[in-house]
Amino acid sequence: xxxxxxxxxxxxxxxxxxxxxxxxxxxxxxxxxxxxxxxxxxxxxxxxxxxxxxxxxxxxxxxxxxxxxxxxxxxxxxxxxxxxxxxxxxxxxxxxxxxxxxxxxxxxxxxxxxxxxxxxxxxxxxxxxxxxxxxxxxxxxxxxxxxxxxxxxxxxxxxxxxxxxxxxxxxxxxxxxxxxxxxxxxxxxxxxxxxxxxxxxxxxxxxxxxxxxxxxxxxxxxxxxxxxxxxxxxxxxxxxxxxxxxxxxxxxxxxxxxxxxxxxxxxxxxxxxxxxxxxxxxxxxxxxxxxxxxxxxxxxxxxxxxxxxxxxxxxxxxxxxxxxxxxxxxxxxxxxxxxxxxxxxxxxxxxxxxxxxxxxxxxxxxxxxxxxxxxxxxxxxxxxxxxxxxxxxxxxxxxxxxxxxxxxxxxxxxxxxxxxxxxxxxxxxxxxxxxxxxxxxxxxxxxxxxxxxxxxxxxxxxxxxxxx
Amino acid sequence: xxxxxxxxxxxxxxxxxxxxxxxxxxxxxxxxxxxxxxxxxxxxxxxxxxxxxxxxxxxxxxxxxxxxxxxxxxxxxxxxxxxxxxxxxxxxxxxxxxxxxxxxxxxxxxxxxxxxxxxxxxxxxxxxxxxxxxxxxxxxxxxxxxxxxxxxxxxxxxxxxxxxxxxxxxxxxxxxxxxxxxxxxxxxxxxxxxxxxxx
Ligand code: SF4
Numbered sequence: 046x047x048x049x050x051x052x053x054x055x056x057x058x059x060x061x062x063x064x065x066x067x068x069x070x071x072x073x074x075x076x077x078x079x080x081x082x083x084x085x086x087x088x089x090x091x092x093x094x095x096x097x098x099x100x101x102x103x104x105x106x107x108x109x110x111x112x113x114x115x116x117x118x119x120x121x122x123x124x125x126x127x128x129x130x131x132x133x134x135x136x137x138x139x140x141x142x143x144x145x146x147x148x149x150x151x152x153x154x155x156x157x158x159x160x161x162x163x164x165x166x167x168x169x170x171x172x173x174x175x176x177x178x179x180x181x182x183x184x185x186x187x188x189x190x191x192x193x194x195x196x197x198x199x200x201x202x203x204x205x206x207x208x209x210x211x212x213x214x215x216x217x218x219x220x221x222x223x224x225x226x227x228x229x230x231x232x233x234x235x236x237x238x239x240x241x242x243x244x245x246x247x248x249x250x251x252x253x254x255x256x257x258x259x260x261x262x263x264x265x266x267x268x269x270x271x272x273x274x275x276x277x278x279x280x281x282x283x284x285x286x287x288x289x290x291x292x293x294x295x296x297x298x299x300x301x302x303x304x305x306x307x308x309x310x311x312x313x314x315x316x317x318x319x320x321x322x323x324x325x326x327x328x329x330x331x332x333x334x335x336x337x338x339x340x341x342x343x344x345x346x347x348x349x350x351x352x353x354x355x356x357x358x359x360x361x362x363x364x365x366x367x368x369x370x371x372x373x374x375x376x377x378x379x380x381x382x383x384x385x386x387x388x389x390x391x392x393x394x395x396x397x398x399x400x401x402x403x404x405x406x407x408x409x410x411x412x413x414x415x416x417x418x419x420x421x422x423x424x425x426x427x428x429x430x431x432x433x434x435x436x437x438x439x440x441x442x443x444x445x446x447x448x449x450x451x452x453x454x455x456x457x458x459x460x461x462x463x464x465x466x467x468x469x470x471x472x473x474x475x476x477x478x479x480x481x482x483x484x485x486x487x488x489x490x491x492x493x494x495x496x497x498x499x500x501x502x503x504x505x506x507x508x509x510x511x512x513x
Numbered sequence: 514x515x516x517x518x519x520x521x522x523x524x525x526x527x528x529x530x531x532x533x534x535x536x537x538x539x540x541x542x543x544x545x546x547x548x549x550x551x552x553x554x555x556x557x558x559x560x561x562x563x564x565x566x567x568x569x570x571x572x573x574x575x576x577x578x579x580x581x582x583x584x585x586x587x588x589x590x591x592x593x594x595x596x597x598x599x600x601x602x603x604x605x606x607x608x609x610x611x612x613x614x615x616x617x618x619x620x621x622x623x624x625x626x627x628x629x630x631x632x633x634x635x636x637x638x639x640x641x642x643x644x645x646x647x648x649x650x651x652x653x654x655x656x657x658x659x660x661x662x663x664x665x666x667x668x669x670x671x672x673x674x675x676x677x678x679x680x681x682x683x684x685x686x687x688x689x690x691x692x693x694x695x696x697x698x699x700x701x702x703x704x705x706x707x708x709x710x711x712x
Contacts, residue, residue, distance in 0.1 A: 060690070060693050060694055060697045061690050061693045065671060065672060066672050067672060069687060069690060069693070069694075071694070071697050071698075071701075073701075073705055073706075074706070074708070080543050080544070080591075081543075081590070081591065081592070083546035084546065084547070084548045084592075087546075087548070088684075092684070094684070097694075099708075099709065100707040100708060100709045101707065101708060102708060103708035108540075108543075109544065121544075123544040123545065124544050126544075126546065127544050127545075127546055130546050140708075141708050141709050161706065162706050162708060164705070164706060167705070172590060173589075173590055174588065174589050174590040174614060188590040188614055189590060189614070189617075190590055190591070190592035190595070190614060190617065190618035190621060190622075191592040191593075191618075192592060192618065192621030192622060192683070193617075193618075193621065195684065196683050196684050196687065199684050199687075199688075200684065200687045200688065200691070200694060201694065201698075202687060202694055204683060204686075204687065206670075237584075238531050238584060238587050239531065239583075239584040239587055239610060239612055242584075242610065242611075242612065242613055243613060269588075269614075270588075272584070272587065272612055272613065274613055293706040293707075293708075294706075295704040295706075299703065299704035300704070302702070302704055303702075303704045306702070338531050338533065338587070340531075359530040359582050359583060360530070362528070362529070362530070363529070363530050363531060366529070456535075456540045457540060457541075458540045458541065458543065458544065475533075475535070475588060475589075477533045477535040477536065477588060478535070478536060478558060479535065479536075479539055479558050480535050480540075483539075483558065
């Protein structure tokens with residue numbers, strides 16, 4: 046029977062399948078960070094269990110890490126205790142850890158691909174919803190809770206039910222200044238924040254095939270914002286070229302064997318999706334969010350919507366609550382919204398290509414004097430690469446702040462937070478109330494829109510700068 | 514995990530849709546390394562900033578069943594959201610649709626999530642707003658929510674139901690099949706990556 050890509054990967058990892066019970070799925074790679082793991086390790090200790098496969102487990106510090114003064118101990122005692130707990134657990138259970146100051150440290154979803162640990166056809170989990178990022182390589186990668194982290198540590202498996210299959214097909218060519226971030230924001234606006242619940246999304250079509258690995262990761266990253274279990278893209282030459290030569294990529298005859306297998310990881314003709322969505326890439330424009338969930342987004346040419354326009358009562362109420370929180374008036378052109386802070390970073394858009402893109406707009410210019418711009422590379426590897434290319438200079442000469450690697454203002458578990466009422470344009474993935482700091486107001490944007498916005502101090506499309 | 518068979522308590526109406534886990538418990542509370550004691554973070558922004566937020570009302574202070582709008586628990590995978598609800602005295606959340614990870618976490622932490630059609634949620638909202646003291650019974654054995662003279666059936670798969678009724682821990686169940694896991698491991702391709710050692 047013809048199968049989808051996700052079904053092939055799923056089936057290849059079923060350890061045990063019995064009617065009336067969930068399947069037991071083998072996990073090829075378990076990524077761990079400091080926030081969702083301490084209670085799981087405590088659970089192992091309490092039950093006298095060990096980590097079954099420390100060699101398939103990798104930990105890093107990302108959520109709590111300060112982005113200034115990164116070689117000093119963390120000032121916040123609660124954050125420090127959490128990071129210290131991970132360090133103790135890594136030693137006790139024999140797990141590799143990339144701590145602050147290590148050249149492999151960074152956001153967990155940035156370092157997996159960077160090290161070549163993320164490969165096609167694998168199952169990858171992490172106690173973090175944006176694990177879907179790794180699906181860009183054709184892996185089945187999904188976020189889990191702390192009880193499941195404990196389960197994977199103990200058994201290297203997870204009980205799972207077969208997910209439903211959904212395709213999002215994007216055909217055509219993206220206009221200049223329109224990027225992967227705009228594609229995924231448009232998808233979420235179309236299907237809603239839980240529109241893909243219970244499904245794995247496969248992104249396909251010519252517009253997806255034309256994307257770089259970084260851009261594919263941006264798209265898969267935000268699958269969870271549409272409620273999907275995972276998002277993935279069939280591996281191709283772009284994938285293989287990205288992987289070859291990375292520290293954990295196969296070599297020699299192993300590489301040949303792996304690529305031969307990877308080439309089979311495609312949805313068969315005639316495979317059935319439970320749901321299909323299509324988008325025409327050529328009609329897309331830069332997208333920004335106006336509300337407090339990632340589905341509340343519009344093309345930047347639009348205006349703040351009037352809640353009265355929503356037919357559905359719960360959507361209307363959600364829009365009213367969002368506008369009250371965001372301090373926005375219906376009818377205001379999105380381009381007139383003034384921004385205090387621009388955040389360039391996160392596991393959505395903190396990779397080298399994102400920084401390069403933003404830098405092209407800032408080269409030789411100064412950002413708006415009333416606007417603060419924070420540039421936070423997704424990993425130490427990205428930071429070093431950017432510095433080797435001189436991008437750090439471009440940012441600092443434009444008046445932006447160049448920081449150390451981590452999650453930073455994506456969720457403000459470190460000191461990088463918005464003040465109450467402050468407004469940001471952010472390349473991260475969530476505009477939830479208080480996500481970037483208590484009372485902070487977030488507009489999700491692409492790296493190009495972030496850079497253009499930093500220059501003008503208002504939400505700005507890259508095309509607006511031409512002739513400006 | 515505590516077993517769940519049946520629960521009777523009062524219910525609080527949360528008339529909001531797409532309640533994300535950042536609202537259930539914000540990131541600053543996630544720095545703790547314990548598994549309990551998260552009640553102070555539960556819906557803290559709404560409890561602080563909105564005097565008429567439903568859980569600030571004395572008539573709902575003792576509610577142990579939360580009746581929420583659609584798409585409850587979206588966003589972050591933090592199981593702390595489940596723990597905070599449990600610590601805050603809730604045993605059950607009812608909604609017409611849950612985010613997958615939240616729902617899955619709840620089956621591990623002993624919080625029961627019950628999916629009812631939106632019309633039944635609306636009817637329940639109306640009843641508990643008219644009389645906040647209305648006793649509501651959620652019976653996992655009978656797969657039924659009952660209040661006043663209304664009874665609504667709900668669906669839950671047999672395996673999850675059995676686990677919850679028995680209060681069984683997944684790790685222990687999987688450990689019965691470690692021979693299968695070892696057999697699978699023996700057949701994995703050699704080129705798959707290992708995190709250790711770093712080259
Ligand atoms: S960058 Fe943001 S979304 Fe990504 S892992 Fe860190 S906190 Fe989560």
